[in-house]
Amino acid sequence: MLNRNPCISNIKAGYLFPEIAKRRRSYAAAHPDAKIISLGVGNTTEPILPHIDKGLVDGARGLATVEGYVGYSDEGFEELRKRIAEVFYKGNFGIDEIFISDGAKCDIGRLQLLFGAGTKVAVQDPSYPVYVDGSVLIGATGPWEGSGYQGITYLPCTAENDYFPDVEKLPENGIFYFCSPNNPTGAVANREQLTSLVAAARKKGTVIIFDAAYSEYIRDPALPKSIFEIDGSQTCAIEVNSFSKPAGFTGVRLGWTVVPKELKYAGGESVNADWNRICGTIFNGASNIAQWGALAALDSEGLKEIRQLSDFYLGNAKLIRSALQNLDISCIGGDNSPYIWAQFPGRDSWDVFAEILEKCQVVTTPGEGFGPAGQSFIRFSAFGHRADVEEACKRLGRLRFV
Ligand code: PLP
Numbered sequence: 001m002l003n004r005n006p007c008i009s010n011i012k013a014g015y016l017f018p019e020i021a022k023r024r025r026s027y028a029a030a031h032p033d034a035k036i037i038s039l040g041v042g043n044t045t046e047p048i049l050p051h052i053d054k055g056l057v058d059g060a061r062g063l064a065t066v067e068g069y070v071g072y073s074d075e076g077f078e079e080l081r082k083r084i085a086e087v088f089y090k091g092n093f094g095i096d097e098i099f100i101s102d103g104a105k106c107d108i109g110r111l112q113l114l115f116g117a118g119t120k121v122a123v124q125d126p127s128y129p130v131y132v133d134g135s136v137l138i139g140a141t142g143p144w145e146g147s148g149y150q151g152i153t154y155l156p157c158t159a160e161n162d163y164f165p166d167v168e169k170l171p172e173n174g175i176f177y178f179c180s181p182n183n184p185t186g187a188v189a190n191r192e193q194l195t196s197l198v199a200a201a202r203k204k205g206t207v208i209i210f211d212a213a214y215s216e217y218i219r220d221p222a223l224p225k226s227i228f229e230i231d232g233s234q235t236c237a238i239e240v241n242s243f244s245k246p247a248g249f250t251g252v253r254l255g256w257t258v259v260p261k262e263l264k265y266a267g268g269e270s271v272n273a274d275w276n277r278i279c280g281t282i283f284n285g286a287s288n289i290a291q292w293g294a295l296a297a298l299d300s301e302g303l304k305e306i307r308q309l310s311d312f313y314l315g316n317a318k319l320i321r322s323a324l325q326n327l328d329i330s331c332i333g334g335d336n337s338p339y340i341w342a343q344f345p346g347r348d349s350w351d352v353f354a355e356i357l358e359k360c361q362v363v364t365t366p367g368e369g370f371g372p373a374g375q376s377f378i379r380f381s382a383f384g385h386r387a388d389v390e391e392a393c394k395r396l397g398r399l400r401f402v
Helices: 006-010 015-031 050-062 078-090 104-114 128-137 191-204 271-282 286-298 299-325 350-358 386-402
Strands: 098-103 122-123 153-156 174-177 206-212 237-242 255-258 332-333 339-342 379-380
Touching: 006 128, 015 350, 050 286, 050 299, 050 379, 078 098, 078 255, 078 286, 098 104, 098 271, 104 128, 104 206, 104 255, 104 271, 122 128, 153 379, 191 206, 286 299, 299 332, 299 339, 299 386, 350 386
Parallel strands: 122 153, 122 174, 174 206, 206 237
Antiparallel strands: 098 255, 237 255, 332 339, 339 379
């Protein structure tokens, strides 16, 4: 028989959500009358709004007509790429620098094909698990000097450093995954911080993979929504983004990646040309129906709906944050992001998870699952129906008597 790909057996981090589900099931089995509420996952819950829905439906209907039928769309509809360039990047990118995908996570997984096995990787600690797992899968891991778990360098982002890493520790000629607004912490990097990140990346030859999946949750106009708002970033960054969280497309599936033409490998070859090649070789383009929905999402009515939907989840976030603050639990996030990162000093995050489940019948996410720096934190997600969030917030009051 064939040997297993050793990279697969090296993946350790993927246990988090299955473990949470297992613990929830066993609590439910022991307490059959409990109405468990989840503030644990990043999955959207609210219906797609009418104008965007119409874009999806009309597109799908059109497929049954000669005039409306479209087959493969390769890097994505030109009209959609043009619209993304206008809405998100002030027209600063050509359509051949914007690649439509079936979601940010899928592109995060594929991007490392550009750099291959043995590439040095650093992540924020804590971080969205696919940065680590995707790196391990392709064998793009150390151990390198200064690297930790699975050969990946973890750059702590904690209250002590304003949840922003020490950019002097970026891997030389390696990759650094950076997510803002951040999952799980909800922290958003400001302009000075991103300027220092870009300067350090240029100095060290690091490529920043900037995950902007929550950029539409930013309400503070001073905070950058894209790494490409920072001068010089086009020579050192790739940006991934998604319609999942702003438009409710978690199940519809649509995202995009910007690979600037100015980004070059050490030998001067074009990263953009290689990404085009990779997409054409192993990815045949995103769903046309999803792209028609995205076109509707990016016209003036659709942008209002994006605002409305993200406002709704931010409203949930505000409720959760104030419920926690009423208990004197220190937390960040929730104002420009749908996640709240709550600190329980000196506690183990799985113990706190168990206590919240036991006392409040509320499922959360233990911070430890996102990296060692999450050890005494809990992530609360604002993705939920309003009535459930209100009920969960009421129940969190039971933690007062801890
Ligand atoms: N990036 C971050 C930081 C996320 O939290 C998520 C989903 O939770 C994704 C990307 C995935 O996006 P998509 O649904 O487009 O694959």
